Amino acid sequence: MRLKTAGMLTGLAATGFVLSQVATATSVMAAPSVAQSPTHIYIDGTNVSNPVHVVAMDPWGDNKTSWVPIFYLQQALSKAVVQTKWNGSDLTIIPPASWTIQPNNLKTRQELKNGEMDFIVGNNQYEIAPKLVEKDPSSGVSTTYVPVYYADQALSKALGMEAAWDGLNWSINTQSTILPTSVVANVMDATTEVGQPTVHFGTPSNQVTVATGQGKDTISAVVGLRSPSGDGTGQLVFFFHNKQFIGLNANVEAIRILSVKPDGQGRIQVTYANYASSDPMVKPSLPPQTVTYTWNGSTMTPSATLDAGVTFPTQVTAPAPTVSSSLS
Incomplete structure (x- = not known):
């Protein structure tokens, strides 16, 4: 069998x-x-x-x-x-x-x-x-x-x-749109916690890609995990336009990201675990928060501010976004 x-x-x-x-x-x-x-x-x-x-x-x-x-x-x-x-x-x-x-x-x-x-x-x-x-x-x-x-x-x-x-x-x-491993790794490795330069990001998820509706333009999202992370918490979404890095979902780490899904042209939906202050990491008690990120021609704009129970207070710093051109 x-x-x-x-x-x-x-x-x-x-x-x-x-x-x-x-x-x-x-x-x-x-x-x-x-x-x-x-x-x-x-x-x-x-x-x-x-x-x-x-x-x-x-x-x-x-x-x-x-x-x-x-x-x-x-x-x-x-x-x-x-x-x-x-x-x-x-x-x-x-x-x-x-x-x-x-x-x-x-x-x-x-x-x-x-x-x-x-x-x-x-x-x-x-x-x-x-x-x-x-x-x-x-x-x-x-x-x-x-x-x-x-x-x-x-x-x-x-x-x-x-x-x-x-x-x-x-x-x-397909091979036509998959982000090069080296590009993702370089961006994640260069993203660190503020005040903790040895804490960076890795273990990328499979990418989620949507078309923007403009020629062959695409937006891709990859989740990265804080490294080191003993309990699997501390996550960021890295956004790419035509394989070039354009920014993060937030400047603070999400505790846990539950899903990343396509939501139509130029839109990617991210769902976060949501914790009350007394919740253990294994069991959030608040309803998950879903935020839609939309491509505006230069960056991804969120549909809502992240709830307090979604993130850690630790801020992160990432490489400067790459100026990305459209594909015809």
Whole structure:
């Protein structure tokens, strides 16, 4: 049995051809009734598809997981000029020639069993996954569903892509928009607590990217953690415009950031844990605070001032924002 980590929320997608192709897949699970939920798929910050996904048991684990019709997976990737081919068991992914295929994450080639599919890149097998056949509510046609978690693993291993999945939004970042590791690391390392120059930031999260609506312009957000941090508290959101640093969410550290999500063109939504003065770090008692940060052409402006229970009093200092130009 292949196991996956319970509770994983990251995921990656792929998509492109004729819907009738997916109807030839072999049914994997007898799942006469599954929960259906809306989905918003973003490619490099642009909302490209809004299908319905289902929530059903992962046959290789002990928890429920989210599944998306493979047609929409293919269709979404086609927006990033990534070609795909589906034959009922193999999803072959053909990235642009300028992209880098990761050669160090290959699996030993295995034969597929009944109810399995795989992800092929460069004639190599990068991941095997369970598959589910259900009716697509949009077309009424029986189609193959792919689990978000395993799609995430495949595209991350094969193409170094990133995505964030929160049960509604699937934000997928391709090689075209992923922030260089060195850029993020340099900015975080140069961000310190005032009066404590040895305390800086690291452990970056996956980025969340939105389009600004102006050509190929994008805004990306990455969460960094105070270093050292013995309890996982002390976090900042680092914002980038076209891969150039433009500032922080605040000049003080958040105690804990619960989520970072796309919220439309040029908008990123951040939700913070909110603590009463007597709360232990493991159990905030106040309702979380959600703030939307909006691109105004030069910086990200918050929709509200952070509540007192959201932040530590310690101020931070960051590198000067880089003057960023628009992309056409």
